[in-house]
Amino acid sequence: MQSTNDFSLENWHDYEIGSRREVISLLRNIGEKNQLIRMLIHGEADVCVTSILEVDADTNTLILDRSINNDQNLRILAAKRISFETTLDKIRILFASDGVTETEFEQRPALQIAVPATLVRLQRREFYRMPTPVSNPVRVIVPLPEELGGGSTVLPLADISCGGIAILDNKFILGNTIGVNYPGCRIDLPDIGTVMTTLQVRNSLDLTLLNNKANRRLGCHFIDISRVDLAMVQRYITKLERERNARIAGLS
Incomplete structure (x- = not known):
């Protein structure tokens, strides 16, 4: 571990x-x-x-x-x-x-x-979770250790905060062991930039979707994220909030 x-x-x-x-x-x-x-x-x-x-x-x-x-x-x-x-x-x-x-x-x-x-x-406010887009999901590239076959996998985010992200692992690739670290993960934030960090699995929840398909939600914590990358995460959260508020205003 x-x-x-x-x-x-x-x-x-x-x-x-x-x-x-x-x-x-x-x-x-x-x-x-x-x-x-x-x-x-x-x-x-x-x-x-x-x-x-x-x-x-x-x-x-x-x-x-x-x-x-x-x-x-x-x-x-x-x-x-x-x-x-x-x-x-x-x-x-x-x-x-x-x-x-x-x-x-x-x-x-x-x-x-x-x-x-x-x-x-x-x-x-510092670790407020913001849902990420469903239609065009933000994705994280996770390098896999040898025991999981090596290489890397690309998974969509469910939400993001300044403390970490929630990943949807519908292929059950990462497992659900709490405390495992995945170094060298890359998160591409649209219109903001690329964030590099180690992700630590903090919680795991297996879900059954409305179409009866199984999915797993992994809550992951940023471990060694730089201050520059953390600032990009905050800017992306602010961007999502503005877009959400604009949609709400358009419906009112």
Whole structure:
């Protein structure tokens, strides 16, 4: 299985929160609202769900609940890099840590990291999904690994956002393994340009269409997309929105 990459934190500098006071406030709000947090070991597809037990500004520590799986706890403690993803009031929050240690909280085993120096906070607008045209679909060229026969395949998009795309795989070529990365993918955005990125499969949904044909929708996340390419994605989304609004205005 290919590696993951900190939920692409390096792609979101424009949304980075660097104020220590604001970082601590956001983390405390996440804990107070009992928001679940996805904890991902860097370089693996090993995901654990945790929650914030305490934010201690005096000691600069963040206390987290342990996994119910002891083997997973050992892998977390041995990892050199851990990524975290959650939401707060429908806003996506990302952060990372260079290490996790063991501790106790209220006489129970827990995990501990340093309070992150920065958080990434993505408003809904940043990863708003826009349906792509059906009559003239946008397509992505996905290079296939050797275990899938090599070469490449061309698949239509169902929607696009600044966080990723949804692919329609009606030939069931890519499989549905969550966490798999497909590097070197090319998305040709009409009137905008070509975007190159690694796509990571985040979710899979098998569908039965009205004509009783089977289809698979794969939700994919951008992993190493450049800021230039991300700007092209945003311009394309804006273009689609303008075209949709023009159609609506024409019908009114």
